[in-house]
Amino acid sequence: MQWITLVVLALTASSNALIRFQCSQLVTQRLDPLVNPGLIPSTHVHQIVGGDSFNASMAPTKDMPGESSCTTCQFSEDFSNYWTAVLYFKARNGTYKRVPQLANSGFSGAAGGGMTVYYMQDPLYDTAQKSKVTAFKPGFRMFIGDIQARSLADAARFRQLTYTCLDTFGSRDGESMAFPNRVCKEGIMASLRFPTCWDGKNLDSPDHMSHMSYPETGTFESAGPCPASHPVRTSQVMFEVIWDTKNFNNKADWPTDGSHPFVWSFGDATGYANHADYVFGWKDDSLQNILDTSCYAASCGGKQQSIAEMNKCSQKEIVKEDIDSWLDELPGGFQASYARTPSAKFRR
Numbered sequence: 242m243q244w245i246t247l248v249v250l251a252l253t254a255s256s257n258a259l260i261r262f263q264c265s266q267l268v269t270q271r272l273d274p275l276v277n278p279g280l281i282p283s284t285h286v287h288q289i290v291g292g293d294s295f296n297a298s299m300a301p302t303k304d305m306p307g308e309s310s311c312t313t314c315q316f317s318e319d320f321s322n323y324w325t326a327v328l329y330f331k332a333r334n335g336t337y338k339r340v341p342q343l344a345n346s347g348f349s350g351a352a353g354g355g356m357t358v359y360y361m362q363d364p365l366y367d368t369a370q371k372s373k374v375t376a377f378k379p380g381f382r383m384f385i386g387d388i389q390a391r392s393l394a395d396a397a398r399f400r401q402l403t404y405t406c407l408d409t410f411g412s413r414d415g416e417s418m419a420f421p422n423r424v425c426k427e428g429i430m431a432s433l434r435f436p437t438c439w440d441g442k443n444l445d446s447p448d449h450m451s452h453m454s455y456p457e458t459g460t461f462e463s464a465g466p467c468p469a470s471h472p473v474r475t476s477q478v479m480f481e482v483i484w485d486t487k488n489f490n491n492k493a494d495w496p497t498d499g500s501h502p503f504v505w506s507f508g509d510a511t512g513y514a515n516h517a518d519y520v521f522g523w524k525d526d527s528l529q530n531i532l533d534t535s536c537y538a539a540s541c542g543g544k545q546q547s548i549a550e551m552n553k554c555s556q557k558e559i560v561k562e563d564i565d566s567w568l569d570e571l572p573g574g575f576q577a578s579y580a581r582t583p584s585a586k587f588r589r
């Protein structure tokens with residue numbers, strides 16, 4: 242199949258390894274079953290990929306593969322949901338416009354751009370990917386980041402939530418924790434890496450984070466050991482979301498004070514509040530089976546579908562509102578702010 246050839250070529254070129262795949266957009270709307278379960282609309286706009294059973298409420302007992310009829314992800318037994326906030330551009334005249342997403346290298350044609358998902362046994366550039374890791378269990382979910390973070394100190398608690406200024410589409414150097422402060426010719430890539438040590442017991446926790454931990458010393462990349470409290474080593478889940486800023490790179494539209502013009506859908510203009518949500522939903526042992534093989538990307542086997550098939554899966558918005566015109570305020574009532582407490586009716 243032609244798309245597999247493209248993926249393998251892209252990987253060879255950039256020497257990326259491991260389970261790496263694209264998911265097309267499922268839906269973009271104000272729902273957040275993890276942080277605002279049952280709230281319609283949720284506080285701020287998200288872009289969501291994965292299984293089409295995504296909903297305003299998703300109990301841990303929910304049968305993700307059983308209730309889904311399709312997935313927007315390349316691995317067709319992956320009915321998980323993956324989501325992040327949405328980026329907006331704030332023009333000099335004060336109005337906001339949603340920034341579209343772009344599919345990653347090797348995945349062009351993915352509807353709505355979507356995002357790239359990784360499950361790594363070992364660091365990104367270790368092509369062998371030989372370590373043993375445990376897949377997640379049905380009902381597992383997690384969150385990473387802090388919606389209230391507005392400083393480097395706030396953001397530094399999360400080691401690996403970053404931005405890459407895409408001077409070229411293949412740029413991968415110079416990750417920052419704040420929004421890039423210059424024009425990024427080909428877009429801005431957000432990279433969101435989850436912690437990799439599980440407590441082995443809880444599928445979730447009140448903050449959706451404390452059942453997971455970073456390694457006790459070192460990092461996942463340096464094979465740092467997991468702490469005794471969180472002894473089970475999982476794969477590292479990472480999202481890459483490419484924000485297509487090309488239509489917003491004219492500095493004549495940027496703020497006159499030299500600040501950059503991008504803002505998260507909940508008002509964060511610093512970029513430090515980068516965050517991501519994950520609800521596990523792979524069918525049966527399909528993820529563990531792949532993790533138990535030394536492989537990468539399309540060569541990892543499992544059941545896979547083409548981009549055209551991924552694109553057939555989507556969801557209608559439950560929340561009917563305009564998120565795409567030039568808007569006077571961000572959906573949910575937020576304004577761009579560098580301050581820790583956003584100016585909106587913020588609920589968490």
Ligand SMILES: *[C@@H]1O[C@H](CO)[C@@H](O)[C@H](O)[C@H]1NC(C)=O
Pocket residue numbers: 293294295296297308
């Ligand atoms: C979402 O939940 C509602 C209420 O329980 C239900 O009627 C609807 O079918 C669900 N949608 C999907 C896509 O599962």
Ligand SMILES: *[C@@H]1O[C@H](CO)[C@@H](O)[C@H](O)[C@H]1NC(C)=O
Pocket residue numbers: 332333334335336494567
């Ligand atoms: C605000 O600026 C944007 C970008 O220049 C422009 O497209 C839009 O029409 C402007 N809106 C108003 C109300 O002037």
